[in-house]
Amino acid sequence: NAGVTQTPKFRILKIGQSMTLQCTQDMNHNYMYWYRQDPGMGLKLIYYSVGAGITDKGEVPNGYNVSRSTTEDFPLRLELAAPSQTSVYFCASGPSGSLNTQYFGPGTRLTVL
Amino acid sequence: AQKITQTQPGMFVQEKEAVTLDCTYDTSDPSYGLFWYKQPSSGEMIFLIYQGSYDQQNATEGRYSLNFQKARKSANLVISASQLGDSAMYFCAMREGGTQGGSEKLVFGKGTKLTVNP
Numbered sequence: 602n603a604g605v606t607q608t609p610k611f612r613i614l615k616i617g618q619s620m621t622l623q624c625t626q627d628m629n630h631n632y633m634y635w636y637r638q639d640p641g642m643g644l645k646l647i648y649y650s651v652g653a654g655i656t657d658k659g660e661v662p663n664g665y666n667v668s669r670s671t672t673e674d675f676p677l678r679l680e681l682a683a684p685s686q687t688s689v690y691f692c693a694s695g696p697s698g699s700l701n702t703q704y705f706g707p708g709t710r711l712t713v714l
Numbered sequence: 715a716q717k718i719t720q721t722q723p724g725m726f727v728q729e730k731e732a733v734t735l736d737c738t739y740d741t742s743d744p745s746y747g748l749f750w751y752k753q754p755s756s757g758e759m760i761f762l763i764y765q766g767s768y769d770q771q772n773a774t775e776g777r778y779s780l781n782f783q784k785a786r787k788s789a790n791l792v793i794s795a796s797q798l799g800d801s802a803m804y805f806c807a808m809r810e811g812g813t814q815g816g817s818e819k820l821v822f823g824k825g826t827k828l829t830v831n832p
Contacts, residue, residue, distance in 0.1 A: 642825075643807075643823050643825055644759075644805070644807075644820070644822045646819055646820070659819065689757065693759075702749065702761045703761070703820060705751075705758065705760075705761075707757065708758065708759075710757075
């Protein structure tokens, strides 16, 4: 099992550009999450999904969109990149009904200039 | 109000000694879970240990143990016999609510940077 994979690992965007951060998991988890981690801070939830076709907002959803067409994939879309979106983005997944652990991907470091 | 508070921005410990990283939480939900994650300089998030609010005993995983004091709303991580490889950021996190409706969302603290000295 590869676990949770994210692409790209690094990206530099110009203000106003758009991009999609990819996230795939091969553990057949129903729940998937996107977090961002700003320098010196903990992770904050952007969006999450409890299954294919179902998504919901987290704590900091503004400026982002998600979709969940399959169990495996949960891409995060930035439509109009802003410097405030410079951060490290983590995707995570977890089994439904479980009270413990989420499994995290390696992260994507995004810089918006 | 912060739901997860880690009051130690940085901690130092000598190799082979034990260290306690503090975490307090705030919730009115009777059902919740508490997690600790390790983030080394390489950046990945590594799950260490979990404690459920109804668990009667403190969780342990190898050299990691969770000192769970429910009345004080604290969930401190204890690392025994520290190793150089334990140097990293450590995050405490909480999940509130039951297991339905995507309630497995985690709220993270700001982290504690642990440095293990040889």
